[in-house]
Amino acid sequence: xKKFVHALAMASTVMLAGAVVSTPVASADSLxxxxxxxxxxxxxxxxxxVVRTKPVNSPKGFGLGFDIERILYRSNDTRxxxxxxxGYSMTPTAPWPGPGPRPVIAYAPGTSxxxxxxxxxxxxxxxxxxxxxxxxxxxxxxVVATDYQGLGTPGGHxxxxxxxxxxxxxxxxRAADVDPATPVxxxxxxxxxFASGAAAELxxxxxxxxxxxxxYVGAPPADPTLNIDTLDNTTLGSxxxxxxxxxxNSYPERAESIRSxxxxxxxxxxxxxxxWCTTDPAGTEIVHTSELTxxxxxxxxxxxxxxxxxxxxxxxxxxxxxxxxVYLSHAAEDDTVPVExxxxxxxxxxxxxxxxxxxxxEFPAIPYTGANHLPGALAAYSDVLPWIDxxxxxxxx
Numbered sequence: 001x002k003k004f005v006h007a008l009a010m011a012s013t014v015m016l017a018g019a020v021v022s023t024p025v026a027s028a029d030s031l032x033x034x035x036x037x038x039x040x041x042x043x044x045x046x047x048x049x050v051v052r053t054k055p056v057n058s059p060k061g062f063g064l065g066f067d068i069e070r071i072l073y074r075s076n077d078t079r080x081x082x083x084x085x086x087g088y089s090m091t092p093t094a095p096w097p098g099p100g101p102r103p104v105i106a107y108a109p110g111t112s113x114x115x116x117x118x119x120x121x122x123x124x125x126x127x128x129x130x131x132x133x134x135x136x137x138x139x140x141x142x143v144v145a146t147d148y149q150g151l152g153t154p155g156g157h158x159x160x161x162x163x164x165x166x167x168x169x170x171x172x173x174r175a176a177d178v179d180p181a182t183p184v185x186x187x188x189x190x191x192x193x194f195a196s197g198a199a200a201e202l203x204x205x206x207x208x209x210x211x212x213x214x215x216y217v218g219a220p221p222a223d224p225t226l227n228i229d230t231l232d233n234t235t236l237g238s239x240x241x242x243x244x245x246x247x248x249n250s251y252p253e254r255a256e257s258i259r260s261x262x263x264x265x266x267x268x269x270x271x272x273x274x275x276w277c278t279t280d281p282a283g284t285e286i287v288h289t290s291e292l293t294x295x296x297x298x299x300x301x302x303x304x305x306x307x308x309x310x311x312x313x314x315x316x317x318x319x320x321x322x323x324x325x326v327y328l329s330h331a332a333e334d335d336t337v338p339v340e341x342x343x344x345x346x347x348x349x350x351x352x353x354x355x356x357x358x359x360x361x362e363f364p365a366i367p368y369t370g371a372n373h374l375p376g377a378l379a380a381y382s383d384v385l386p387w388i389d390x391x392x393x394x395x396x397x
Contacts, residue, residue, distance in 0.1 A: 224303075
């Protein structure tokens with residue numbers, strides 16, 4: 001059965017990828033009003049309230065039987081101020097076969113970059129993010145995905161910010177306008193795993209109105225101090241710049257002190273990275289942070305500076321026990337987000353009394369930088385889908 005589910009996940013991923021690529025989509029320019037037009041009523045909107053929608057071309061999901069629309073909804077930023085966040089909703093057109101309301105998957109995508117064109121609901125993002133959710137749709141679930149704060153909408157992307165990411169995902173679930181009894185499952189891998197873990201920690205206090213029955217947390221970069229050394233001096237170094245830019249975007253009052261640690265080349269690189277997607281040639285060039293800092297020390301050695309200490313501590317997942325069951329997984333040979341991230345997170349959550357199912361996947365290492373990250377996501381479907389099925393049915397769905 002596991003082999004069948006795994007094969008289905010991979011085959012369906014390829015199928016939807018082909019469907020999305022071959023289907024005409026709206027141009028980026030034609031979407032700008034959707035993301036940028038002011039919403040004067042945002043302060044009066046409730047967290048998760050949808051304030052604007054736009055269908056994604058075919059109302060039947062490229063002929064595959066899903067209703068798809070872009071959504072713009074209200075969330076709260078790190079200062080508890082209202083902020084607009086974009087995303088998209090995909091709902092099977094076939095009736096939900098189970099008892100109770102159709103379960104909702106609150107989906108957090110992986111890293112796509114910092115430029116608005118990289119957003120999951122944008123043209124480029126639709127191609128990149130949709131295949132990963134097809135196995136969930138084929139299981140009959142409704143999927144509501146967040147773009148995160150500042151990715152698509154005006155302002156800088158708050159990359160790997162615990163509060164912003166967790167709230168954006170929980171409010172995406174609220175955007176489904178679910179019945180209080182609707183089971184909600186948080187789901188994310190990589191940056192999405194970070195967001196899902198953050199949302200799992202925040203759910204009880206930020207969104208007690210949601211019936212969050214579980215959270216899948218895949219390969220999360222949960223602790224900022226454990227990931228930088230792995231990416232520095234590699235073609236994945238753009239993610240290091242994204243992480244610093246995420247801090248600057250999240251805490252503008254700290255921007256000057258953070259920037260002061262970098263020389264002119266470093267600040268130019270940080271500015272340039274704000275406009276990169278991970279698919280851009282510039283986003284795949286080798287980054288040596290020791291060549292970008294003012295004192296010549298690599299970024300990992302800068303983290304003890306006061307400009308970083310409080311920020312990294314505030315954005316570490318693993319300080320609060322999730323109130324729902326968690327499925328945490330990682331590939332042992334992951335060369336993008338090291339497996340120590342999940343092992344450390346597992347220990348922290350278990351010490352706090354959290355209910356965590358943990359799985360490591362072992363594959364022969366691929367001799368290509370970054371190629372050992374995605375296999376962990378593909379392998380997890382064969383375990384996570386039955387796990388989710390058990391949760392939603394155990395909770396009356």
